[in-house]
Amino acid sequence: MADNADHIDGDDNEDVRAQQNLIKIKLKSSEGGIYECGLTAAKMSDLVKNMVESLGTDAVVTTEPIILGNEAVTDAALKKIIEWVEFHWDDPPVDHDFEDEKDRRNEELSHWDKQFIDVDDQALLFDVIAAANYMDIKGLVEVGAKHICSKIRGKSCQEVREMLKITNDFTAEEEDAIHKENAWIYAKD
Amino acid sequence: MLSFIIPEIVVLYASDGREWDRYLAEEFSQMIEFPLNIHHKQAEHLDEDYDHFHQQIPRYNAFILLISKEFLHTIQLLSHRMYTLTESMNPAKCLIMFCDCLETDVSDGHKRLLCGYRRCHRLVATQTDVKQFMINTVKCLSNILDLNRYKDHRVLNVSKKRYENFISIAPQFELSTDTIHTRNERIYILLESAVSETQRIHVSIGVTNDLLIVHWKNPYTLYFTIPEFMISYNDTLEISLICGHKHLGTQKILNTRSLDRNEFAMKYSLYDIPRSASLSHIQYRDRQVFIAFRVTNSLDRFGDDLCELLLSYLSLEDRFRCECVSKQFQRTVFTTITIITIDQKLKRKLCGPQYLNNNFIPKLAKKFPNLRTIDCQSVSIPPKTLFAPMFTRLNYNYPLNIHRLNLYHRLSHLKLHSLSEIFVYKTEFLVKNLTKIVCEVTTGFTRQMMSTFVANNRRLKSLHLKCESLETQLIVIEFVDQLPYLRELSVDLPSDQIPANTWLKIGQNCRQLTRFSLISRTMSAKTYVRTLDSMQHFRRLKRLSLKTVSFNLWRNPSASHELSVLRHCRRLTHLSLFTSRLTTDSFACIDQYLPRLQHLVIGDTRNTVTFDSFYHILKLPALKTLTIDGHHWPEVFDSRMHELAMVIGPKLEF
Structure with a gap:
């Protein structure tokens, strides 16, 4: 009996989530742009979720837009983020079962996510990641991280630096020392 | 914030x-x-x-x-x-x-x-x-x-x-007598090459040649404030950057109203702004123009914590390669490693062709400050090591050194060739409090052994057993319901002879079971349907896989079955069925029974899954992947693929 009750709750929740997503709330970027987003989708951001919960849903819907003050939340980044949460809000919740963590980390990105995150403008990509991190959208940060790691894969230090525009703050000697220390990992099988 | x-x-x-x-x-x-x-x-x-x-x-x-x-x-x-x-x-x-x-x-x-x-x-x-x-x-x-x-x-x-x-x-008292209105509004200057805090860069505005002191924010960002009086009397401000005697560049800023990013970029060529910088804010507020530039397309902009998170998805080899990219990488690239898996390839790199010895541990421990766990995959464990407690997962293909298990008291995951081995080498008391075990159960395994094993490992969460004979099968099946914490059960059985109330008992006692996989090497269609039926006892099941290897017993066409028996397992996300008798009707209403199903695998050797079944299957609201095994794709399907494509939701990967 208890089990049955659980099931009904679960389905109700899904309906409630779908209904709540019809409610639109406004999000304001640091550049001042205001964008609409479904409530359930927006709540994928822990930051927004906490704000909505502390303010109460009614207040959020009727009053001022939620201001996302971090400078990474540019208009373009916020648009991208809303696109992502609107696509993913109805994803099933993460199965917190044991040993899933490692599987999930190794799991390839879905086709949609790959297309979504593969943007030419690296500044925008980093804005999206930094903004997602600021807004605490774990799934999206993970997508960004996986994308960056897939780009790093197999590249040399210099290539990584050039690609990600990283300043090399090592001296040549320091770099050589690290190379020497790690030589064993590059050894051929 | x-x-x-x-x-x-x-x-x-x-x-x-x-x-x-x-x-x-x-x-x-x-x-x-x-x-x-x-x-x-x-x-x-x-x-x-x-x-x-x-x-x-x-x-x-x-x-x-x-x-x-x-x-x-x-x-x-x-x-x-x-x-x-x-x-x-x-x-x-x-x-x-x-x-x-x-x-x-x-x-x-x-x-x-x-x-x-x-x-x-x-x-x-x-x-x-x-x-x-x-x-x-x-x-x-x-x-x-x-x-x-x-x-x-x-x-x-x-x-x-x-x-x-x-x-x-610093210029000390040679300041002009103009008022400075310190506000939060600042102008940021970005530089292509890093400057140290002690290098001083000055800004002069317009023709007055007044030098404004520029503040150091980080190696790439400096900022300054335009005095209010200058803004209110000039329409255009010409801002020059000077470092020592070197003139870094000049930029004009129009003092009118709020400009947006694109407008600004169009109006003023940003030639003195480094490539890696982009304009972030331009605001006209309280009679001040507020302009901020920041380096946005460089990974340097991220702090250590975000950098660490981003890099945590790299493979071990990539991490080593990236260590010398920058000091930030060096700081962050290894800190997220808490667990390391030593497989054959890594073992060869660490120790060459010899057996795993102790020399490698300091090598790793030095690099990975947070390393807590070492997994061994098909590698013999080192003989005596102070680091033995670090090992929690062992994967044995070498029965010879199983007697060393006493050193490894933190073991939680164990993969063995045969469960009997731990009794043969009298290590049964060392193999305790495991969370996961993967092994075969060979002939000669007794009820007594199983009872000892179960008693020592009451908190087992994951059990993967392959039974060799009917005799061992019955022993194993008998004891499963004594493991109350079991979450994952995978049994490979030679026969379909299973005592009638087995699944009921397991369902009642193993309340946390969420994954169940049964492979039966011989199984009649009738038993298959009965087994499927008994899944109603596993109401918390999330992943279910029922397979059989032999199909010769499946000739009886009357044993067509309904998937509606799964209506009790509404939490299922993964379902794998091996069947020959699924009619279109079997799939009717499947979307109502299994609202959370994400991955469906149908082993269908006889092409009984009809095109119309797809319409039922594709109604599943959460479905992500659908695999049909062994299907000889009939030609008629090709012509109807586009119809199917219309039905397939955007999230489904086919």
């Missing part, structure tokens, strides 16, 4: 103390790493807006009175104002500085008008030892503000070294 109280400070000065006011503001921003909100008020103009100013008094955290000759004169002129003002000030919050005058210049008459004069902090500004004076000022101010109470590690930092660097280069 971090919020903390920004101390509000009022500086009251007279016309001949203006230089000092400006100098103090400049010095405070250099020496105090805590943001201060400084309000400047000229004593001569005390009459203007006095009431408002007076009301605000309780809000301020500190007052600095720059007593100069002109100031003393003003005290006499505006005696009433000065008295009421100082009366409402808390003398303990007040710092009086004598600039170009001495304490003896202050007459009793002045002291009477300056309420609480004797209880104020007093300092004499000297131009001969300005360094000590500033240090004293800052210390005094920090006492007044009681900055420690902000519990912020950025509190006041009077670093002598830093101060010396500053004093040697």
